[in-house]
Amino acid sequence: MKKSFVGAARTAKRAYSPAVITEGGRTIWLAGHTGAVDDTGKSLAGDFDAQCWQTFHNIEKTLAEAGANLADLVTMTVFLIDARYTTRMTELRTEIFGKDFPASAAITVAGFARPEMMIEIQCVAVV
Amino acid sequence: MKKSFVGAARTAKRAYSPAVITEGGRTIWLAGHTGAVDDTGKSLAGDFDAQCWQTFHNIEKTLAEAGANLADLVTMTVFLIDARYTTRMTELRTEIFGKDFPASAAITVAGFARPEMMIEIQCVAVV
Amino acid sequence: MKKSFVGAARTAKRAYSPAVITEGGRTIWLAGHTGAVDDTGKSLAGDFDAQCWQTFHNIEKTLAEAGANLADLVTMTVFLIDARYTTRMTELRTEIFGKDFPASAAITVAGFARPEMMIEIQCVAVV
Amino acid sequence: MKKSFVGAARTAKRAYSPAVITEGGRTIWLAGHTGAVDDTGKSLAGDFDAQCWQTFHNIEKTLAEAGANLADLVTMTVFLIDARYTTRMTELRTEIFGKDFPASAAITVAGFARPEMMIEIQCVAVV
Amino acid sequence: MKKSFVGAARTAKRAYSPAVITEGGRTIWLAGHTGAVDDTGKSLAGDFDAQCWQTFHNIEKTLAEAGANLADLVTMTVFLIDARYTTRMTELRTEIFGKDFPASAAITVAGFARPEMMIEIQCVAVV
Amino acid sequence: MKKSFVGAARTAKRAYSPAVITEGGRTIWLAGHTGAVDDTGKSLAGDFDAQCWQTFHNIEKTLAEAGANLADLVTMTVFLIDARYTTRMTELRTEIFGKDFPASAAITVAGFARPEMMIEIQCVAVV
Numbered sequence: 001m002k003k004s005f006v007g008a009a010r011t012a013k014r015a016y017s018p019a020v021i022t023e024g025g026r027t028i029w030l031a032g033h034t035g036a037v038d039d040t041g042k043s044l045a046g047d048f049d050a051q052c053w054q055t056f057h058n059i060e061k062t063l064a065e066a067g068a069n070l071a072d073l074v075t076m077t078v079f080l081i082d083a084r085y086t087t088r089m090t091e092l093r094t095e096i097f098g099k100d101f102p103a104s105a106a107i108t109v110a111g112f113a114r115p116e117m118m119i120e121i122q123c124v125a126v127v
Numbered sequence: 128m129k130k131s132f133v134g135a136a137r138t139a140k141r142a143y144s145p146a147v148i149t150e151g152g153r154t155i156w157l158a159g160h161t162g163a164v165d166d167t168g169k170s171l172a173g174d175f176d177a178q179c180w181q182t183f184h185n186i187e188k189t190l191a192e193a194g195a196n197l198a199d200l201v202t203m204t205v206f207l208i209d210a211r212y213t214t215r216m217t218e219l220r221t222e223i224f225g226k227d228f229p230a231s232a233a234i235t236v237a238g239f240a241r242p243e244m245m246i247e248i249q250c251v252a253v254v
Numbered sequence: 255m256k257k258s259f260v261g262a263a264r265t266a267k268r269a270y271s272p273a274v275i276t277e278g279g280r281t282i283w284l285a286g287h288t289g290a291v292d293d294t295g296k297s298l299a300g301d302f303d304a305q306c307w308q309t310f311h312n313i314e315k316t317l318a319e320a321g322a323n324l325a326d327l328v329t330m331t332v333f334l335i336d337a338r339y340t341t342r343m344t345e346l347r348t349e350i351f352g353k354d355f356p357a358s359a360a361i362t363v364a365g366f367a368r369p370e371m372m373i374e375i376q377c378v379a380v381v
Numbered sequence: 382m383k384k385s386f387v388g389a390a391r392t393a394k395r396a397y398s399p400a401v402i403t404e405g406g407r408t409i410w411l412a413g414h415t416g417a418v419d420d421t422g423k424s425l426a427g428d429f430d431a432q433c434w435q436t437f438h439n440i441e442k443t444l445a446e447a448g449a450n451l452a453d454l455v456t457m458t459v460f461l462i463d464a465r466y467t468t469r470m471t472e473l474r475t476e477i478f479g480k481d482f483p484a485s486a487a488i489t490v491a492g493f494a495r496p497e498m499m500i501e502i503q504c505v506a507v508v
Numbered sequence: 509m510k511k512s513f514v515g516a517a518r519t520a521k522r523a524y525s526p527a528v529i530t531e532g533g534r535t536i537w538l539a540g541h542t543g544a545v546d547d548t549g550k551s552l553a554g555d556f557d558a559q560c561w562q563t564f565h566n567i568e569k570t571l572a573e574a575g576a577n578l579a580d581l582v583t584m585t586v587f588l589i590d591a592r593y594t595t596r597m598t599e600l601r602t603e604i605f606g607k608d609f610p611a612s613a614a615i616t617v618a619g620f621a622r623p624e625m626m627i628e629i630q631c632v633a634v635v
Numbered sequence: 636m637k638k639s640f641v642g643a644a645r646t647a648k649r650a651y652s653p654a655v656i657t658e659g660g661r662t663i664w665l666a667g668h669t670g671a672v673d674d675t676g677k678s679l680a681g682d683f684d685a686q687c688w689q690t691f692h693n694i695e696k697t698l699a700e701a702g703a704n705l706a707d708l709v710t711m712t713v714f715l716i717d718a719r720y721t722t723r724m725t726e727l728r729t730e731i732f733g734k735d736f737p738a739s740a741a742i743t744v745a746g747f748a749r750p751e752m753m754i755e756i757q758c759v760a761v762v
Contacts, residue, residue: 006282006320016285018316023280026150028133029202029251031143032232046554046624062145066133075283077204077331077376079234082623083365084719105286105376107333108365110491110618110745111210111235115590116554122204122232124283153277155260156329156378158270159359173427173497189272193260204331206361209496211592237491237618237745238337238362242463243427249331249359300681300751336750338465364491364618364745369717370681387663387701397666399697404661407531409514410583410632412524413613443526447514456664458585458712458757460615464746486667486757488714489746492591492616503585503613505664534658536641537710537759539651540740570653574641585712587742619718619743630712630740 001025001126003074005100015093016104020074028066028125032079033058036117045116048085052092055119068127070096075103076123083108085118128152128253130201132227142220143231147201155193155252159206160186163244172243175212179219182248195254197223202230203250210235212245255279255380257328259354269347270358274328282320282379286333287312290371299370302339306346309373322381324350329357330377337362339372382406382507384455386481396474397485401455409447409506413460414439417498426497429466433473436500449508451477456484457504464489466499509533509634511582513608523601524612528582536574536633540587541567544625553624556593560600563627576635578604583611584631591616593626636660636761638709640735650728651739655709663701663760667714668693671752680751683720687727690754703762705731710738711758718743720753 006019035054037043044050056070063069078089086106093101102123112120133146162181164170171177183197190196205216213233220228229250239247260273289308291297298304310324317323332343340360347355356377366374387400416435418424425431441451459470467487474482483504493501514527543562545551552558564578571577586597594614601609610631620628641654670689672678679685691705698704713724721741728736737758747755 007316011285018287019282019284019320021280021282021320026148027253028146028148029230030146031138031202031230032204032234033145043554046551048623062134066146066148075285075376075378077232077286079232082619082718083367083369084623086367103283103285103376105331105333105374106367107286107363107374109234110237110364111590113210113213113233115210115556115592120232120234122202122230124202126281153275154380155273155275156357157273158265158329158357159331159361160272170427173424175496189261193273193275204359206359209492209591211496236361237364238463240337240340240360242337242429242465247359247361249329249357251329297681300678302750336746337463338750365717369683369719388697392666399668400663400665400701402661402663402701407529408634409527409529410611411527412519412583412611413585413615414526443515447527447529456666456757456759458613458667460613464748464750467748484664484666484757486712486714486755487748488667488744488755490615491618491745494591494594494614496591501613501615503583503611505583507662534656535761536654536656537738538654539646539710539738540712540742541653570642574654574656585740587740617742618745621718621721621741623718628740628742630710630738632710 003126008101015090015097016101020103022074022126025126028068028127030059030062030123032120032122034117034120036114043116048088048118051118052089055121056096059121059123063125068125071100072125072127073102073123074126076121078104078106079109079120080106081118130253135228139228142217142224143228147230149201149253152253155195155254157186157189157250159247159249161244161247163241170243175215175245178245179216182246183223186248186250190252195252198227199252199254200229200250201253203248205231205233206236206247207233208245257380262355269344269351270355274357276328276380279380282322282381284313284316284377286374286376288371288374290368297370302342302372305372306343309375310350313375313377317379322379325354326379326381327356327377328380330375332358332360333363333374334360335372384507389482396471396478397482401484403455403507406507409449409508411440411443411504413501413503415498415501417495424497429469429499432499433470436502437477440502440504444506449506452481453506453508454483454504455507457502459485459487460490460501461487462499511634516609523598523605524609528611530582530634533634536576536635538567538570538631540628540630542625542628544622551624556596556626559626560597563629564604567629567631571633576633579608580633580635581610581631582634584629586612586614587617587628588614589626638761643736650725650732651736655738657709657761660761663703663762665694665697665758667755667757669752669755671749678751683723683753686753687724690756691731694756694758698760703760706735707760707762708737708758709761711756713739713741714744714755715741716753
C-alpha cells in the first residue's frame with residue numbers, strides 16, 4: 001500500500017495533515033471511539049486529558065485487533081464537548097503521533113451518548 | 128471484495144462493530160440521509176421512531192440503486208437532535224441489521240437543514 | 255479509476271448526489287478545511303458567503319497539491335454554525351460544482367476551533 | 382399598580398416592548414411553561430404552532446389561578462429548540478397579545494427536560 | 509412581605525411551583541451561581557451531583573450575606589450542560605427545599621464560562 | 636429606592652455582584668437587547684467587541700427613555716454564541732460599569748433570532 005502526506009508542514013503545529021493519499025491496501029473503518037472510563041472501568045468524568053488519552057488508547061487497541069497501529073490512521077473526525085478543548089487535543093495528539101499526522105477535522109457538538117463523555121473520535125486507517 | 132469485522136462481540140449490544148476491514152471492491156460514498164417525510168410525503172415531525180426507520184429505508188433505496196443493500200454498509204455517522212434518542216436508535220438498528228454491524232459514531236448536533244429533522248445518517252458501503 | 259453517480263437527478267437542486275461509487279484509484283482523505291481568513295490573511299469573520307467560498311478555495315488548493323481538483327471529490331461533511339446557512343451553502347455549491355455533485359451531509363454544530371469560524375468541510379476525493 | 386411601556390412602537394412588529402416599567406403591586410414569578418401535550422394529554426411532538434399556542438394557554442391558566450391574565454405579563458424569556466421558529470413565535474404572539482406587549486428575549490437552546498419539547502417560556506407578571 | 513404559591517400541588521414532584529406571588533418586601537437579585545469547585549477549592553469537574561449541591565450551597569451563602577435563606581427564593585432559571593441531568597436536579601432540589609418550592613425553568617445550554625461547569629442557577633429571592 | 640450590593644468584592648474582577656438588593660422604587664423590565672448593527676445601520680457581523688459595546692449602548696438608550704441609566708441595572712442574563720467570549724465580555728463590562736456591578740449570569744446558547752447575532756442581554760433595572 002502506498003501512502004503520502006499533502007502539505008503536512010503547513011499544519012504540523014496543529015498535529016494534522018491537510019490531506020493523506022492512499023492507494024490500494026486494506027481500509028479499516030473505525031467506529032467512533034471514546035474514553036469515559038479507563039482500562040479498569042474507573043470513570044474519567046470531568047478529566048479531559050485522561051479521556052483524550054484513553055480515546056486514542058482505545059483506538060490503538062481496536063487497530064491492534066486489526067493488525068494495525070495509530071501510524072496507519074489516514075483521517076479522523078474529532079468531536080468535542082467544548083470548543084476550548086481543541087487546542088489541548090492537538091497538544092496531546094502531537095505527543096501521541098509525533099509526525100506523519102493523519103487528516104483531521106475538530107468539531108464541537110451538543111452532546112454524546114452518555115453525559116460524562118467529553119470526546120469521541122471516528123477514524124479510518126489504511127494498511 | 129473481502130470484508131471482516133473487528134471486535135464485534137464487544138459492542139454488539141449497541142448494534143455496531145468497533146471496526147470493519149475492507150479490501151478492494153467498489154466503495155459507495157453515501158450522502159447524509161434523513162427521514163422527515165414518509166414515502167407518501169407525509170410529515171414525520173416529532174416521531175423519532177418513524178424518522179429513524181424512514182432514514183434507514185431511504186438509505187436502503189439509495190443502496191438498491193447502486194446494486195447494494197444495508198448489509199454492505201461498513202461505517203456510518205449518526206447525527207441526532209437529542210442525546211436521549213441514542214439508545215432508541217441502537218435498538219432500532221439492532222432490529223434492522225441483526226448482526227454483522229457496521230462501524231458507527233453517534234453524535235448529538237445543534238440542528239439540521241430543516242427544523243423538523245431529528246436524525247441524519249451519513250455512511251459508506253463497500254461491495 | 256471508475257466513478258459513477260447514484261440518483262443524482264433527485265437531489266441536484268441541493269447540489270449533492272445521494273451516493274457516488276468509486277472503484278480503485280487513489281483516495282485523498284482531506285482534513286476539515288475552513289475559510290475564516292482570505293488568501294492575504296484578512297479576517298472574514300461574520301461573512302458567511304466569503305467563508306464558504308474561501309473554504310472551497312482552500313480545499314481546491316490542497317487538492318491541487320495532490321494533483322486533483324474539486325471535481326474529484328466524492329463525499330463531504332459540511333459543518334455549519336447556524337442551520338439557516340444551509341440553503342446559502344447549497345446555492346454556492348451549485349455555482350462551484352455545476353454538475354456531478356459529490357455526496358454530502360450538512361450538519362449544524364455547537365462550535366469550531368476558533369469562534370470566528372462559520373463553516374468547516376471535511377471531504378474525500380478519489381482520482 | 383402603575384405600568385408603562387417604553388419605546389413600544391419601535392419593536393411592535395416583533396410583538397414585544399423594549400422595556401416595561403412597573404411600580405408597586407403584586408409580582409407573579411412564573412415557572413418555565415411548556416406545551417408538549419394539549420389539554421387532553423395528546424402529544425404535540427413536532428408541531429411548533431400547537432406547542433407555542435399551548436404554552437401561552439398554560440401560562441394563561443396559571444395566571445388565572447393567581448387572579449391575573451396574559452395582559453399582566455411584563456417580561457418573558459422564550460427558549461426555542463431551533464432559531465428558525467423565532468419569527469413564527471412572534472407572529473403567534475402578535476395574535477395572542479395584539480398590543481401592549483411585554484418585554485422579551487428569544488434564545489435558541491440545546492435542549493429541554495424532555496426531547497419532544499420545542500418551546501419553553503419563563504415570565505413575570507405584575508398586577 | 510406577603511408571599512403565596514400558585515398551583516403548587518400540580519408540579520410538586522418536579523420540585524417547583526407554577527408561580528409564586530410576592531408583594532412588597534426587599535427583592536434580592538442573585539447572579540448566576542455555579543459549583544465547579546467545593547469550599548476547599550477542590551475541582552468537582554465531572555460530578556454533577558456534587559456541582560448541583562455546591563451550587564445551592566453557594567446560593568445559600570450569598571443569601572446569608574443578604575440576611576435571607578433558600579426558603580426566600582421565589583424563582584430560578586436552571587441552566588444545565590446536558591438535558592439528562594434535569595431529573596437528577598429535581599431530585600436534589602426536592603431534598604434541599606422539601607416544600608414551598610420556587611418557580612423554575614430548566615434549560616439545556618451549549619456551554620458555560622468554564623468548560624468544567626455543568627450547572628448554573630440564576631435566581632431571585634424576596635424577603 | 637434603597638439598593639445594596641452583596642459580596643461585591645468577591646466577584647468584582649468578573650464585573651458582577653453576587654446579589655443586589657432593592658426595596659421599593661420602579662422596576663424596569665428590559666427586553667433582550669442585541670447589537671448586530673450600529674447606530675447607522677451598518678452590520679457588526681463577526682465583530683464581538685463591537686456587538687458587545689453596541690448591546691450595552693442600546694440598553695442605555697432604552698433606559699434613557701425610561702429616565703434611567705446603566706447604573707440602575709440590578710441583574711442581567713448575558714447570552715453568548717461562544718463560551719470563549721465570556722472573558723472578553725467581562726472586560727468590556729468592567730470598562731462600562733467601573734464599579735457597583737449588577738448581578739449577572741453568562742450562558743452560551745445555540746443561537747439567536749438572526750445568525751449574525753453574537754450576544755443578547757436581558758436585564759432588570761430598579762430606580
